Structures are given as C-alpha cells and as structure tokens.
Amino acid sequence: MHRFANPARFLRLSAVIQPWAAGATVVLLVVGLYLSLFGSPPDYQQGDTVRIMYVHVPAAWMALFVYVNMAIAAAVGLVWKHPLADLFSKAAAPVGAGFTAVCLVTGSLWGAPMWGTWWVWDARLTSMLILFFLYLGYMALVNAFDDPERGVKAGNVLLLVGVVNIPIIKFSVDWWNTLHQPASVIRMGGPTIAGEMLVPLLVMAFAFTAYFVSVVLLRLKSEILARKIQTLRLNDAQGR
Amino acid sequence: MNRFLTLVGRDLRLALRQGSDATIAVMFFVLCVVLFPFGVGPEPNILARIAAGVIWVAALLASLLSLERLFQNDYEDGSLELLVLTPLPLEAVVLAKTLAHWLVTGVPLIVAAPLLAVLLNMEADGFGVLVLTLAVGTPVLSLIGAIGAALTLGARRGGVLLSLLILPLYIPVLIFGAGAIDAAILGLSPRPHILLLSGLLAGALPLAPWAGAAALRQAVE
C-alpha cells in the first residue's frame, strides 16, 4: 500500500484504473437501469413502487460502505501518516453524503405511497439521518481550517470517534424505537427477495461502487493538485 | 495526581474569577425550558408528558454553550503549547480540563433541574431519576464535547461547527436520559436505561481524553 504513497506513482496508477472504472460505471448503469425499470416484474404487494428499491437500497449500502472506507483511511492516515489516506476521506465524503441523501429522499418517496407518510421516526430512518449529519459535520470540519492539512487530520479523529459512535447510535435508536413506537404501525414489510429482483439490485450496487471509484479517483487527483498549488504558492510567498 | 489536581484547581479558579460561564449556562438552561410552555401551551398534561425530554434537550444545549471555550483561551494565549509540554500526559490534561468544565457548568444544571421539573408539572416519581440521569449523563456530554472542542480549535466559526459535530453524537445520551425518566413515570424500572447511560460514561472516559489529546497535538503542531 505504501508503494502508492508517492503522488506521481498514484496518479499513474489512477490513470490506468480510471477508464476501466468509468467504463464499468456506464455499462453497469445501463444494464442495471434496464433491469430495474423493464426487466423485473412489479412486486405482488407493492406494485411498481418496488422499483424505487433498486436505487434506494444500493444507495444505503454505499452510504455505509463509504463511511467505513473513510474511517479505515482515517486510521491509516493517523497511524502511518499516509498522505494519500488523509486525502481519501476528504475526497470520498461528498460522494458518501450524496448517496446518503439519495437514500433518505428515495426512502421518503417510497414510504409515501406504501406507508402513507413521508417520514416516520423509525430506527432505520433515524440512524440514516444521523449518518447524514455525521457526513455533513465531517465535511464542515475539514473545510473549516485555513491549513487544509490540519482540517484533514482533525477530520480523521472525528471519523474514528464516529465509528465508535455509529453502533452506539444505531443501538440506542433501535431501543428507543421499540419503547416508544408500537411495532405494528411501521414494519419494513420487505418482500422476500426473489432472484429476478436480486439481480438488478446487485447490478445497481456494483454500478454505484464503480461510480464511487471513478469519482473518488478524480477527486483524489484534484486534491493532490490542490496540495501542489498550495506548496507552490507558499514557496512563492517565501520567495524561494 | 498532584499535577492533575493543580490543573483542575487552576481552571476552577479561572472560571470563578472571570465569572459568567456557570451562570450563563444555567440561565440558558432555565430560559430554554421556560420557552416550551409558551410554544406548546400551558396545558399541564402536555407539559408533564414532554417534561423529561424538554429538560434533557435543554441540558444538552446548555452544556454545548460554553464548550467552545474549553481549550480556546489556552490555545490563543499560548498556554496550550506549554500544557502539551508539561510532564503531565496530554490525555490527563484533557480529562482535568473537562472535569473542571463539568464542575462549573454541569453541576449547576443538576441542581436547577428539579426546579424546572416542578414548573413543567413532571410527576414526582421522575424527580429522583431526573437528578440521577443528569448526574451520570452530563459528564458524558462534557467528555464528548471536549473532543469536539479540541477538533474545532482554530477553525473558522468554531462554535457553530462544534454543535454540528457534537449534537448527533449526543443522541444516545438524550435517548437513555429521557427514557429513564419516562420509564420511572410509567412505573417501569429505569434501571436498564441508567445502566446504559453509565456504560456510555464508562466508554467516554477513555475515548474522550484519547481523541481530545490527538486533536490537541495537531492543533499546536
């Protein structure tokens, strides 16, 4: 892993991966969209609304997947002082936040016809909302310092604290829900997934992952350039 | 240990001499709670129903109020650098300053809470549990808040940022704190809630000094 620390080496590697990731994103998205909109049957209970699931559930997976990746990168950045690991979390956060937002809104759009309400204080929804706030907090913190490196490092500590807290939040919210809400009102009466629904779901999940990889590589490159610009400016200011 | 107490003593002395911190937090707490009857109407049953949650939310916000300055003054006048360089481990510095902060701002909240419970017509069964949950919960608020205060040190608009970072992490404390009181009022045992709250305290005690120290080291670098 440390072999890729050199920005130049990373940029070359990323230039190789980039077209493949971008290509995979396009192909998978086309196939996934076809399957989820045409190629799969409506659910016998939920009708066509089940098609929302094909963006909603992969987005939820991505929201968690991206956060876990960011936290791992934060640990690597803090322990091994790995410069690319530092930048990764910063590059990934907006994408993760985007997927979380997609998950929340599509969930709402799914809930409206199915549950008859746009929002319920269900444990799942609530913990997703909190995850969204964590993303926003991380992004605000990273961008709040004049010295970008300091922001990224503070963000790393926050990500690790968040990792400890996410299970606690999840667990407390689950508990709170069972105490206050009669379980009969809201049930995620999810259909037992049949193969013809699972396939589009997985294809979409892979498409989102490929999209994440391509965008994060671009964002990382952008971050590296930003660092370079900063270095040059500082050197100019120092007159050397 | 002596050094630890020296630092706690100095922070207490500073807080008492420059006054305001403790009184502002507790006044904010009271005002915040008093606003609710104006918002939801004076109906005693409704107030009694929401009392536990309102008092806990107000305590959360009040403890957040003075957190921003937990390390700010020391950071600005150079004391923080010197504290990093003393033989006292930085984790102990964070813990000592957090303890002083809790003594100054957390304890007055615990004292004022029963009074507010009366104003909101809370059932008498909840009073003891209210004080107990606040006694266990407010140190957790101070500890988690210390992490946020260390992280936002030197940031632009640190205060607003601090609330954005910290409030989501406060949610479990709020849930278990208010949950215990509700349980007691409903005649159930508040024990599991209080145990979970104590668990949070046990978890925050090592985590907050570690994370706070890590953040402070970066702040002075």
Add this chain to the structure above:
Amino acid sequence: MPVFAGTDLTCLRGDRLVFTGLDFRVGSGEALLLLGPNGSGKSSLLRIMAGLLRPFRGRLAWDDAAVADDPDRHRGRAHYVGHLDAVKPVLTATENLAFWAALGGAPVPEERARAALARLGVPHIAGVPGRYLSAGQKRRLNLARILAAPAPLWLLDEPTVALDRAAIGLLEAIIAEHRAGGGMVVVSTHTDIALPGAATLHLDDFTPAGPDDGDDPGDDAGDDDEDTRP
C-alpha cells in the same frame, strides 16, 4: 554530562520543505544560537526540539537515547519559551507562575515563583493580575517560568522581543548562570544577545533551494510527473 543532539533532521510543513539534513549538538554548559531569515525554520526547529512538532525525518537524542522513545521524560527536562506569553489576565503574576512551577514539579511553587520574579527584576508585580502587565512585564513573567521549575534544557524562541536593554542584560546573566550550572540553552534571535562561546547554526544553509544544497534530484526524479524542462 548530558548531550542533546539531532541528526539529519528534516522539517516538512504541509508539502513545503523547511529544512533538511540538519545536525546539531548541545553539550552540558553549552549554548546554540539559531540564525536565519524569517521562514528559515528557526521556530520550527525549536518546536521540534521541544517535542511540539514531529520531525519528518531524523533523530533527536539525549545522551544517545532517542527522545522519541520516551517523550514524557523529555518534556520533563526541557523548558520552551515561544512567541506567546501564556499569561492569564485574571491570575496574579505569582499565581500564573506558581501554576507552571507546580506542573513542572517544583516543591514549593509559590516561593519559587516569587524568587523567580525577583531574579528577573520585577518583584513588585507579584500581586498584580496579568491583565495590568505591560508587554515587557509579561515577557519577563514568561521567562521567570524557566527559573521557577528547574530543567536542564532551555529552548528560547526570540526571548528578547519586548525586552529593554537592561532586561536583555539580565537574561544574559541568567543564561550564563544556567550554563555555569551545567545547563544547555538554544536561542533563536534577531537582535544581539551575548552568549559567550555559543555555537551558531545558520538555518538557511539547510533549506532545499539554498546555495549549498546542490545535490542530485535523487533516484526518484524519473517519477516526477511534470517532465523536466529544457
């Protein structure tokens, strides 16, 4: 006879290389004077020596034992005076000082504090709250801190700022006394300060674009993504 030494120190701030390949050595009773223009890394070097900043590369050693192995111990034997005076406006000079003396492990902090203030020629400010002190008095108060609790290594970053000529003379005498007792001092300064027999270190000798640093770009030059220009 303790020796404090650094070998092959490199300091990186962000992506900017402040200095590289820097060696220094301070023995018991010796003094080291850091010279160089603004931005050449005098403060960074002192912060590295104190342990506030981690060197990107290189090793600090106290009597051949790496400082990084036991940072807590190192902090106990160094006093650092930075640009900020760390004076609390609501505490009196004695209280300010006694606090740092107590943290530094002095047995009777109050007494040490008063003695240190007297030694710096400002015994009359003992009971004055920090907010009424002038810049020069605050600086003396900060310098008194290094006397209030004993430590063998003094790291002074521009200690003469805000001091008048008489106070600088006092500081010189205090440093001489400290060195006579086997202490070591590292000072960065723009003004003249008399440190008899002090070694000097010009930091601009170690900046990457400096005149003496014409070494080869290194074996990784081929990895440079921007091609070298004609």
Add this chain to the structure above:
Amino acid sequence: MAEFFAMGGYAAYIWPSYALTALVMVGLLVATLKGLRSREATLKALEGSRPPRRRARREAAVHETAAEMGEG
C-alpha cells in the same frame, strides 16, 4: 409506452426517485470535473510563471522526500 411511464400509477414517486439519483450522481461528477479542470489551469499558470531551472530543482527536493515518504 404510456403505460410504462405511468408505472402502475406510481409515476409520481418512481420517476422523481430515479431523477434525484441521477441528479446527485451527475452533479457530483460535474462538480468534481470542474474543480479538477480549474486546479489544473491554476497549476499550469503557476508553473508557467516561474524560472524553470530553480523550479525543477526545488520540485526534485520535494519529490525526493515525497518518495521517501512512500518507501519509508
């Protein structure tokens, strides 16, 4: 075809879901590319404005350490 767009009567929920997802994904991509292009331009302008020899040397020094950062 119209039947397909009607989505069994749930068009008002399904199409916005997909539209929003597309909007977020395309928006992020566009913002990323825009930032990248503008930084590339800034870097080019900065590098063009300095004497090449000194720059190459300093860059070499920085890259040398960056490489060590990787291998160390």
